[in-house]
Amino acid sequence: MKTLAVIPARLASTRLPEKPLVDVGGKPLVIRVLEQVKRCEKVDRILVATDSERIAEIVSRHGGTAVMTPESLKSGGDRVAFVAAGQPDAEVVLNVQVDDPLVGPDMIDPLISALQADPEVKLALLAKRIENEGEIASPNIVKMVFDRNGRALYFSRSPIPYPRNPGAVYYKHIGPYAWRREFLLEFSRWQQTPLEMVESLEMLRVLEEGYTIRCVETYRDTVEIDTPADVEALEKILEAERRDNS
Numbered sequence: 631m632k633t634l635a636v637i638p639a640r641l642a643s644t645r646l647p648e649k650p651l652v653d654v655g656g657k658p659l660v661i662r663v664l665e666q667v668k669r670c671e672k673v674d675r676i677l678v679a680t681d682s683e684r685i686a687e688i689v690s691r692h693g694g695t696a697v698m699t700p701e702s703l704k705s706g707g708d709r710v711a712f713v714a715a716g717q718p719d720a721e722v723v724l725n726v727q728v729d730d731p732l733v734g735p736d737m738i739d740p741l742i743s744a745l746q747a748d749p750e751v752k753l754a755l756l757a758k759r760i761e762n763e764g765e766i767a768s769p770n771i772v773k774m775v776f777d778r779n780g781r782a783l784y785f786s787r788s789p790i791p792y793p794r795n796p797g798a799v800y801y802k803h804i805g806p807y808a809w810r811r812e813f814l815l816e817f818s819r820w821q822q823t824p825l826e827m828v829e830s831l832e833m834l835r836v837l838e839e840g841y842t843i844r845c846v847e848t849y850r851d852t853v854e855i856d857t858p859a860d861v862e863a864l865e866k867i868l869e870a871e872r873r874d875n876s
Contacts, residue, residue: 635724666734681699708819755844760801781843
């Protein structure tokens, strides 16, 4: 299976201006993500989808390849689908967020393996058990529930399941998506669905249309970069890693 990883990198950002170009540990954020994806054995090609010539130039300068996308595209998923439409040889397309610089082979390769192992799986994503109780009530953390075979039942910004009785275990969605290319292109043509619009979660569009999402458990967390405080937290992690490796 030919695998394409696409990193959507839009220059405009409300909470963190020019986020893909923010310096993190001496490298632009988009380059740090690009280098992490390059470590993945199961990824055959990587493209950065951007609406910015500045981002494209920096990607090229660091040995990557950028594809210019229209500014009118509404989401990162739309940019990924736009790029995938021009890559007919790709069978699997990964959407790797530019705000996820700690993503790595242990997160990406298992998603690809899930699609390789089961031809019926059209979309796979990661599930991480929540360890920080403060994340359970946060609307910024996407919670998820899935059945015993790893098939998604629902995604929500609210705490799910509701703890009517003791023993609730909470999972969140983090990191990349792995799509079969044809399914991604089909998905991009669908209209938004009611639950998707209410929760502002595009995964619900897949469920509302009657399709299955495979949830793959991961045991390592990430730091999503949305604010200057997130950048500071990531730099502390990188500094700790440098000390451990020295």
